[in-house]
Each structure stands twice: as C-alpha cells, then as structure tokens.
Amino acid sequence: MIPLWKRSLSFLIIFFLISLIRAEEFPYSMEKQTLQIQLYPSRSTALIESKIKLSSIEPVRELRFLLNKNVREISVKKSGESLKFQFLRDTDLNFFLSEKDSAYKNEYNLAGELIISPQTPFKDGEIEIAYLLSASDSVDKAAFSREYIAYEVKAYIGEKGVFMSPAYFWYPALPNELLHFDVTVVTPDTLQMLTQGKLMREEILGDRRYTRWLSDYPADGLHLVGSRYMVGKTVSGEVDIYTYFFPESQDLSDSYLQASQRYVKMYEDLIGPYPFSKFAVVENFFPTGYGMPSYTLLGSQVIRLPFIIHTSLGHEITHNWWGNSVYVKYETGNWCEGLTTYYADHYYKEMKNPAEAADYRRDLNRDFTVYVKDHKDFPLNSFTERTESASRAIGYGKSAMVFHQLRQIVGDSLFYEIFRDFYRNYKFKEAGWPDIELSAEKTFKSDLTWFFDQWINRKGGPRLTLVSAQEENGSLWFTLRQEQNDLYRLLVPVEIVYRDSSSEIREVWLENSEQQYNFVLTEDPVHLIIDPNYDVFRTLSLSEIPPSLAEMYAQENALVVLPDNCSASRLEMYRRFAEIFSEGETNLTIESAADLSMRELKTGSLYLLGTPVENSLIRQIDWQEQDEWQLKENTIVLNEQPVPQPDEVVVLAGRTANENQNACIIAVGGNGKTGRIATLLSHYGKYSYLVFENGKNIIKDIYSVRKNPMMAEF
Numbered sequence: 001m002i003p004l005w006k007r008s009l010s011f012l013i014i015f016f017l018i019s020l021i022r023a024e025e026f027p028y029s030m031e032k033q034t035l036q037i038q039l040y041p042s043r044s045t046a047l048i049e050s051k052i053k054l055s056s057i058e059p060v061r062e063l064r065f066l067l068n069k070n071v072r073e074i075s076v077k078k079s080g081e082s083l084k085f086q087f088l089r090d091t092d093l094n095f096f097l098s099e100k101d102s103a104y105k106n107e108y109n110l111a112g113e114l115i116i117s118p119q120t121p122f123k124d125g126e127i128e129i130a131y132l133l134s135a136s137d138s139v140d141k142a143a144f145s146r147e148y149i150a151y152e153v154k155a156y157i158g159e160k161g162v163f164m165s166p167a168y169f170w171y172p173a174l175p176n177e178l179l180h181f182d183v184t185v186v187t188p189d190t191l192q193m194l195t196q197g198k199l200m201r202e203e204i205l206g207d208r209r210y211t212r213w214l215s216d217y218p219a220d221g222l223h224l225v226g227s228r229y230m231v232g233k234t235v236s237g238e239v240d241i242y243t244y245f246f247p248e249s250q251d252l253s254d255s256y257l258q259a260s261q262r263y264v265k266m267y268e269d270l271i272g273p274y275p276f277s278k279f280a281v282v283e284n285f286f287p288t289g290y291g292m293p294s295y296t297l298l299g300s301q302v303i304r305l306p307f308i309i310h311t312s313l314g315h316e317i318t319h320n321w322w323g324n325s326v327y328v329k330y331e332t333g334n335w336c337e338g339l340t341t342y343y344a345d346h347y348y349k350e351m352k353n354p355a356e357a358a359d360y361r362r363d364l365n366r367d368f369t370v371y372v373k374d375h376k377d378f379p380l381n382s383f384t385e386r387t388e389s390a391s392r393a394i395g396y397g398k399s400a401m402v403f404h405q406l407r408q409i410v411g412d413s414l415f416y417e418i419f420r421d422f423y424r425n426y427k428f429k430e431a432g433w434p435d436i437e438l439s440a441e442k443t444f445k446s447d448l449t450w451f452f453d454q455w456i457n458r459k460g461g462p463r464l465t466l467v468s469a470q471e472e473n474g475s476l477w478f479t480l481r482q483e484q485n486d487l488y489r490l491l492v493p494v495e496i497v498y499r500d501s502s503s504e505i506r507e508v509w510l511e512n513s514e515q516q517y518n519f520v521l522t523e524d525p526v527h528l529i530i531d532p533n534y535d536v537f538r539t540l541s542l543s544e545i546p547p548s549l550a551e552m553y554a555q556e557n558a559l560v561v562l563p564d565n566c567s568a569s570r571l572e573m574y575r576r577f578a579e580i581f582s583e584g585e586t587n588l589t590i591e592s593a594a595d596l597s598m599r600e601l602k603t604g605s606l607y608l609l610g611t612p613v614e615n616s617l618i619r620q621i622d623w624q625e626q627d628e629w630q631l632k633e634n635t636i637v638l639n640e641q642p643v644p645q646p647d648e649v650v651v652l653a654g655r656t657a658n659e660n661q662n663a664c665i666i667a668v669g670g671n672g673k674t675g676r677i678a679t680l681l682s683h684y685g686k687y688s689y690l691v692f693e694n695g696k697n698i699i700k701d702i703y704s705v706r707k708n709p710m711m712a713e714f
Contacts, residue, residue, distance in 0.1 A: 028056035059121030065172035069112030139286035161227030178218035193226035242280035275325035291316040315344040332432030333381035338399020358533035364397035370554040401537035469712035497527035546703035550685035555605040563610030564593035580678035622657040644669035
C-alpha cells in the first residue's frame with residue numbers, strides 16, 4: 001500500500017492535458033505571455049489581462065485559443081484597437097482534437113474556444129485579451145483515496161488563499177505550446193503569491209501587494225498559488241532556496257531550507273546544473289503534494305510528517321530535472337516518474353545501505369505482482385499518469401526497475417553519464433523513451449533496441465522458476481525457466497553461499513524458455529539463490545513475498561467485518577473505525593460478522609475487526625501459518641507476546657488456505673484507543689504486522705519467508 005501522503009507527493013503535476021492533444025499544425029505560435037492579474041479573494045474573482053506575443057509563418061485571418069468557458073466581460077485588442085471575436089462556451093473543441101484523441105475530450109470540459117478575427121491578416125505582434133474569471137472549487141473536498149482517485153481542486157480564490165491550475169484554462173493556451181511567462185499579481189497586502197520562475201518584484205503600495213515572477217525558459221504550463229505566508233530564505237550557489245510557510249509552521253522552516261540546499265547540490269553533481277533560479281517549499285491550505293517547476297506545494301499535514309524531508313522532498317526536487325525541465329513527450333509514454341523514483345526514492349535507500357535498496361526493489365516487484373491484474377496491465381509506452389495503484393506500480397515501480405536493469409547492463413559510470421547527456425540535450429525540450437534509448441546507445445556504444453523493445457513496448461513481465469539445482473565433484477548445475485509466453489533477454493544475478501559463510505555473485509544471461517548453467521567451483525556450496533537482491537524486474541511467486549497490507553489493499557473487493565460479540569460501546573468504536581477506514585474506498589463494504597455466511601467468507605478478502613473473543617469469524621478462518629503470530633485459543637500471540645495490550649491496536653495481514661484470499665485482523669485493546677490509526681494505515685502497506693500504542697506506531701515488520709522457491713540448498 002502506498003502511503004496517503006505519497007499518493008499525492010509521488011506524482012508530478014504537469015499540464016500534460018494540452019500536450020496530450022496532437023493538434024493540427026498551427027501557422028502561428030505563442031512566444032511569450034505577459035499576465036497582469038488582480039485578485040479579489042472576497043469575491044472569488046480575478047481580473048486577468050493577457051498580452052500574447054505571437055509570430056506566424058504566413059499571414060492568418062483567424063486566431064484560436066483555449067480559455068475557461070466561464071470567463072466574462074471579454075475584450076480583445078491589438079495595439080489598442082478592438083478586434084472582432086467570438087467565444088464558444090459549449091463546444092467539442094473539434095478544432096483542437098483529432099479523432100484519435102477523442103478520449104481526452106473530458107479533460108477539456110472547462111475549456112471554451114476563443115476565436116479572434118483580425119481586421120487585416122495577422123503575421124506577428126501582440127494580442128491583448130482581458131476578462132473576468134471566478135474560481136471557487138471546494139477545497140474542503142480535497143482528499144486522496146487508496147486508489148489515488150480523488151476530487152481534484154483546479155481553481156480556488158478565497159479567504160484561505162489562491163490556487164490556479166493550468167487544467168482550469170485560466171489563461172489563453174494552445175496545444176503543444178511551450179512559452180515564456182511574465183506574471184504580475186496584485187493582491188491584498190496580506191497575500192504572498194508564488195509561481196514558477198524568478199522573483200523580479202515584490203512591494204506593498206497602500207493596501208495592495210505587487211508581485212512579479214519571470215520565467216526565462218519555455219514552460220508547458222503555469223500554476224499560481226498564494227496565501228498568508230511567512231517567507232524563509234537561503235541560497236545554494238546561485239540558486240535561491242525559499243520556504244513559504246504559515247506562521248504556525250515556522251519551526252519547520254530551517255530544516256526544510258537546509259535539506260533543500262543539500263538536495264540541490266547533490267543532484268547538480270549527479271545530473272547537471274539546477275535548471276532554475278529558485279526552489280521553494282510552499283505550504284498549501286488543502287491536501288496536496290504537487291511538484292511544479294522551481295517549487296513544490298505540500299499540504300500542512302504533509303510537511304509535518306517527519307520522513308518527508310528525508311524522502312519525498314528530494315523526490316520533488318529531482319522532478320525539477322526530470323519532468324519540469326526535461327519535458328515528457330506523452331505520446332511515447334511518461335518516463336519521468338520512474339526515473340525520478342529511481343534517482344530519488346531508490347537512490348536514498350542505496351545511500352543508506354545495499355540491503356535497504358534490495359528490499360525496496362523487492363517491494364516494487366511485489367506491488368506489480370499484487371496490484372497489476374491482467375485487465376489492468378499496459379506497456380510503459382502507454383503510461384501517462386497514475387490513476388490508481390496498478391498504474392502506479394507500472395509507471396513508477398516497473399519503470400524504476402527498467403532503469404535499474406539498464407544500469408546493471410551498462411555499469412554505474414556509463415549509466416549516470418547516459419542521463420547527464422540526456423539532460424544536456426533535452427533541457428527545456430520534450431523527450432520520450434526513444435530519446436532515452438538514443439542517449440543510452442550513444443553512451444554505451446551498443447545497440448539496445450532489444451532492451452527498450454521488451455521493457456517499454458510490451459506489457460507484463462517475466463516469471464522465473466528455479467527448476468533444479470545440484471552440486472557434484474566441484475560443478476554446480478542449475479536450470480532456470482521463463483514461465484510466460486513472450487520471452488525476455490535477462491541478465492540474472494546468481495548468489496553462491498559457501499560453507500564458511502562467504503559468498504559470491506555471478507551473472508548469467510537467460511534468453512530461452514529454459515536454460516541450464518554450470519559453474520565450476522573450488523569450494524563446497526550450501527546455497528544457490530537466484531536474483532537474491534531483486535535486481536530483475538519480474539512477477540514474484542506468492543511464496544517469495546510474505547502477506548502484507550499492500551496485498552490486502554490490492555484486492556478489488558473486500559469486506560470490513562464488524563465484531564458479533566462485544567459491548568454496544570465497543571461495537572460503536574469499531575463501526576466508527578470502519579467508516580473512517582472505508583471513506584472514499586468504493587471497493588470496501590462494511591458488514592457484520594453475524595450476517596455473513598461461510599460462502600461469503602470464502603469468496604472475498606476480509607478486514608476482521610475485533611479480538612478473537614469479539615469476532616467469531618477470526619477463529620473460523622483457515623489461516624496459512626506464519627512464524628511470527630498464532631491464534632492460541634482466544635488469544636493472538638505475536639512474537640510470543642499476547643496482543644493487543646489495553647492501550648494497543650494490533651494489525652495482522654494474512655492469507656487463508658486458499659492463497660488467493662487475504663484476511664487481516666485489526667484488534668483494539670481494552671481501553672479502546674484508536675487515535676488516527678484508521679486514516680494512517682495506508683502509510684504502512686509494505687508491512688505484514690503493526691502494533692500501535694496510544695495511537696503511535698511502536699512495531700512494524702514483515703513476516704519471514706518460510707521457504708524461498710528461488711533458493712536451493714545442498
């Protein structure tokens with residue numbers, strides 16, 4: 001299960017809705033847009049004046065732009081003279097959409113079409129467009145479900161602050177257009193405004209604040225945010241580092257400034273010069289975890305999570321190289337989420353120790369195994385954004401593993417040189433998987449068509465089996481098999497463990513459906529382990545991965561089962577827990593243990609609330625055995641200790657004798673203290689069991705693997 005905070009933090013909000021549209025070739029292009037914005041929070045309204053610098057290959061008689069269909073009081077001028085125009089508020093936008101792209105029409109339901117007719121054919125110059133626009137999405141609805149499907153705030157202007165997304169079409173836009181922005185915002189003096197680019201002006205005149213931001217690079221979209229901030233600042237070389245935090249969060253400012261400074265320096269050394277003049281960590285007044293060019297927008301609860309600085313902050317900073325300056329060519333697939341995951345989340349594990357990195361890769365493979373059902377699978381060249389757990393397991397997890405396997409083939413030095421070259425060549429340009437392949441082949445000086453074809457253009461992944469292994473007279477023979485129909489060419493690490501506890505790793509190429517290998521040894525082996533550190537992206541067997549909460553969350557339908565033998569007050573406590581846990585999750589149904597038949601028990605996955613005394617179904621489940629916990633009469637014993645204690649909540653993930661069915665016990669101690677655990681459980685998807693005391697986690701761990709099918713003993 002991906003944690004709640006990371007559902008939002010892990011993805012980069014890029015205005016790719018426009019870039020997805022393969023519009024007909026326009027004879028004119030936008031070079032720069034100068035925006036003058038006057039905000040009126042008490043009326044949820046903005047007066048926007050846009051000056052668009054256009055150039056045309058040849059004179060044109062008509063100019064068309066996308067603009068929010070609810071704008072009013074529109075005026076259009078050129079050199080001070082009014083121009084004729086019409087505004088289509090209810091249109092299919094056929095001018096912008098090819099037949100192939102009709103699936104994206106829903107993303108344009110807020111857009112109208114502004115059609116301008118100059119008096120004489122237009123070739124180049126500035127068009128001035130002014131209009132009023134209201135923005136009042138409900139920020140109170142903003143939340144994220146376990147499947148990443150959420151109410152999305154696109155625009156809000158109000159007393160809490162300002163948030164304007166490009167998806168609101170709040171400024172005139174063209175499909176596939178990269179342009180420079182010059183933005184001046186006039187607000188009440190209490191509001192601090194921020195967008196991408198460099199801060200050029202900030203001053204207060206009377207009761208109005210004037211703020212100007214200049215983007216001196218071609219950008220693919222523009223967000224505008226603001227609220228009642230206090231601003232902190234430091235520098236990293238020539239890069240200004242800011243925090244825009246609410247007064248009550250100022251105690252966090254210094255640690256975020258110092259961490260951001262370290263990350264910028266680290267990635268400059270690893271990839272190349274930071275592409276912008278600033279990086280800002282901005283606190284938001286509703287739940288977000290967005291990464292935009294030169295800043296990240298984090299909800300108040302998110303910035304207070306203690307691990308954010310050590311993980312997701314760096315992830316968002318990395319996006320300033322991957323996605324925010326090297327743009328994604330979405331028609332060939334979104335590569336930037338996987339590359340950012342590999343350069344951030346995986347890289348941090350490697351810096352701590354190799355074992356943590358291996359566990360992280362195991363978890364990526366596990367997530368693909370449990371979340372990606374056949375009907376949810378697709379190739380990486382079809383990934384655009386995450387919409388739920390399966391798409392994340394592909395676009396983030398599988399993609400990161402593809403980069404890891406490329407690194408195993410070319411070596412560390414060449415791998416990082418590939419992406420330094422990629423960054424140099426595609427900074428502020430769109431790039432796709434074919435461009436990554438080009439950089440890889442140029443640096444590695446070898447044809448890698450086979451590699452990118454099997455990993456980018458095909459869905460699924462290999463399933464490996466250790467068929468047999470034997471050792472005799474100094475020779476070790478073993479056979480590997482690919483279980484799937486479409487064969488892969490795989491570099492597979494093999495670990496040999498000797499009797500003196502020493503070990504070595506060798507590598508073999510697996511290209512056929514079944515291959516036999518022979519190693520000549522000088523010492524007696526005791527173990528042979530295939531892919532011991534999960535360096536190969538592959539579908540795992542359930543025997544390789546212990547039960548986890550992630551496996552529970554992956555089930556498309558599950559029951560949350562209330563106890564049938566407890567007091568009214570305890571039942572109400574469990575019912576409230578179930579309601580909070582299930583909020584926003586369409587695949588969860590709350591039932592009572594008393595109302596369920598044995599047939600229902602065997603066909604769905606189950607969250608069983610209560611102790612074995614309170615919920616009779618716990619003792620009726622035919623549980624698969626685990627070494628860490630057992631049911632002894634009416635008691636749960638975890639690591640030889642009875643649980644839960646009075647102030648504890650214990651969570652145990654498991655499988656039934658039918659290994660396709662999962663069950664999870666959530667038992668609350670006698671004092672009934674659950675705190676915020678119902679909302680926090682989604683943070684702990686990788687774990688098999690948890691213990692909370694007084695609402696705080698005190699134990700989190702993964703069951704041991706009882707028998708690894710990828711290991712042979714001699």
